[in-house]
Amino acid sequence: MKKEIVQSILKKNDGSRSGLISILEDIQAKQGYLSEDALRMVAEKTKRSLVDVYAVATFYKAFSLQPRGKHLISVCLGTACHVRGGPTVARGFEKNLSIKAGETTHDKEFTLETVNCLGACALGPVAVVDGHYFPKMKTSGVPGIIEKTRVGLDHVEIDTDQRVFPVEVSCARCNHSLMDPRHPIDGHPSIRVTVSFGHKHGWLALSSLYGSYNVASEYEIPTDAVAHIFCPHCHAELIGGAKCGECGAPMVPMIVRGGGVVQICARRGCKGHMLDLIGTTIG
């Protein structure tokens, strides 16, 4: 079955001799590491010599030739995090997981690694667990994070059916608040953005109640149309890489005041959305 995965990845990148890194990245993402067989297959299928493939695979830190755990914990030991106690945090993780940095726990649950700067120095010391950032880490927070990770950090996604509460959001690009107290919807300040669909271009006000789908807009947006949403302040399009889990349309990300990101589906009528508040609730 491993073979098939590698084969399909190779097929996807067919014909491009230059795509070695992206092929290896894909394999690493699927398998968690680069196995010897996988590297041999890549070399054979892309008509490179094994030496070259191996050289690339060992050159980049992002690639691992050893199987990694289900969860990846990266503790920052960059300069900023280092002076703020990164090493202590790293030691905390090492103690709690009883492994050294660079190792994987016996149950193959956790891999611990140290990195040199995650680009979030102001939040230091930082640890990233499965892509979730934990700012201003203390050793006392380590066991909690490990527990949460075991349960699954992504479970923290909140389902609207059970919860309805107001959020305050700002533009992910310019950080300008999008709240508009002059046009309340559902009794709360609305979220004001610019929308464009077809040849129309106008304002759109969304309810700030998380879970409410009430909107008001300059032009009636036809159901199922995928709109482009822009920040009314910096005019940047609010768009992230994510796709709606329900309908596949692009998601529109907005920063939630206090930390976290809310994403709503750009398709009118689709209720796909996601709230990610992790990083503020813990740590």
Place this chain on the structure above:
Amino acid sequence: MMVTLHLNGLKVSLEEGATLLDAAKFLGFPIPTLCHMEGLSPYGACRLCVVEIGEGENAKLVSSCTYPVQEGLKIRTASSRVLRARRMILELLLASCPQSRTIQDLASAHGIRIQRFRQEHEDCILCGRCVRMCEEQMMAKAIGFRGRGQARSIGTPFDIKSDVCRLCGGCMYICPACQLRCTYSEPERAVCGGCANLMSPCVEMENFDDLMCYMDPCVACEIHKD
């Protein structure tokens, strides 16, 4: 296309695409090399072949084995800056691989008599000769570079015998690091400059009967003979 340049004050015309090292060779100026080898592509790893180009403020050191000839270029192959840089490079090479015969010979030829730096006794200086030999002359590509930075090393993938290696031994044959030589009685400090040293290590040759001496010509041995 011919390119004209000034080498140590001499004018010389060379075919475009030649390197500064070729130019120096053409005129007979010696430039020591280590990672360079005829028949292998230039690599520029050891920096031993540095020369100085440009003038005044803009003068800089470049590796002559990789630098292509350029119209009007002014090159000095043995300025004091070049010699200083070369000596330093040799001292550092010597520190990482003090047991290498090739490096010792180069060092003693450059008047280095004492090792100033801590000796690491690496068995590889990452000059890449063997890698290029394997790929370019033996058409095998059995060995290559692995990892990076401090962890960079040369070897086969996964450190197991390679399927494409034919055991030709070419890599060992051209390795400048793995030929050992006599280190006299003080292996920690000795640079065997052989007969060039005032204190010839081999004068007491009886003590080192079973050691092989590579010195050529060995004055000490000559003395011994008469």
